Amino acid sequence: MKDMSMEILGIDVGGSGIKAAIVEVSTGDLVSRHRHFVTPQPATPEALIRTIGELVADFHWQGPVGCGFPAVVSHGIVRTAANIDPSWIGIDIESLLKLETGCQCHVVNDADAAGLAEVKFGSAENCSGSVLMLTLGTGIGSALFYDGELFPNLELGALPFQGSTAEGYAAASVRTAKKLSWQAWSTRLNSFFVHVERMLSPELIVIGGGVSQRHEKFFHLLDTRAPIVPARLFNLAGIVGAAHFAFEQESSAG
Numbered sequence: 001m002k003d004m005s006m007e008i009l010g011i012d013v014g015g016s017g018i019k020a021a022i023v024e025v026s027t028g029d030l031v032s033r034h035r036h037f038v039t040p041q042p043a044t045p046e047a048l049i050r051t052i053g054e055l056v057a058d059f060h061w062q063g064p065v066g067c068g069f070p071a072v073v074s075h076g077i078v079r080t081a082a083n084i085d086p087s088w089i090g091i092d093i094e095s096l097l098k099l100e101t102g103c104q105c106h107v108v109n110d111a112d113a114a115g116l117a118e119v120k121f122g123s124a125e126n127c128s129g130s131v132l133m134l135t136l137g138t139g140i141g142s143a144l145f146y147d148g149e150l151f152p153n154l155e156l157g158a159l160p161f162q163g164s165t166a167e168g169y170a171a172a173s174v175r176t177a178k179k180l181s182w183q184a185w186s187t188r189l190n191s192f193f194v195h196v197e198r199m200l201s202p203e204l205i206v207i208g209g210g211v212s213q214r215h216e217k218f219f220h221l222l223d224t225r226a227p228i229v230p231a232r233l234f235n236l237a238g239i240v241g242a243a244h245f246a247f248e249q250e251s252s253a254g
């Protein structure tokens, strides 16, 4: 059997912090401590690329890098900027990261990365059929899988909803900003899930993002046809999935 073991530096870029660790991609285990850097503000391309360069140097890393990024990323190019600096649109993030770090860098949407980790090593491991991963944080990230295969860049959080967008109405950040009770926030989530289930009929819904660690506060208030489970890798899913994505890209490039 082909030896699938390989270490890759996984990075998860978020609005306030950037997390990273070296991941053994055959098991999804972290083989280094995970480190946390503050996201520069404003998070312009120059500032963020420099910070990621410092992070890669801090790990003395020279191998492949996988990076989850909170936007639509298509063939290494950033296409949207709902929760990031608008100057990112059109930027070839993979080429800039390679220039800065000297490493082969592969960039993927952050929710797609988290979903990949959950499908390979977490709550949706070995699940056939359709699995929807939703990350509830500053925004709403979404990732759709069928028989373990990713349909990339699904942006359910960007759906026009209740005079705003789905994420503007129901993200976890809205609960804290508006000081909503768990019940009131869950009612918002349920109205979003009605549309999601009507469109996609997922057979399993995995909830990630920081708030998934507090699932006992609100899962019993959710009313979906599909079973809902919390992400098993919690806030490390983005790192692990980004590394796994890089592994897949490296493998398909031969």
Ligand code: BGC
Pocket: 069, 070, 071, 072, 080, 082, 083, 109, 110, 111, 112, 135, 137, 138, 139, 140, 141, 142, 155, 157, 158, 167
């Ligand atoms: C972005 C998505 C991202 C999500 C979670 C949204 O604002 O449009 O691409 O996955 O936030 O970070």
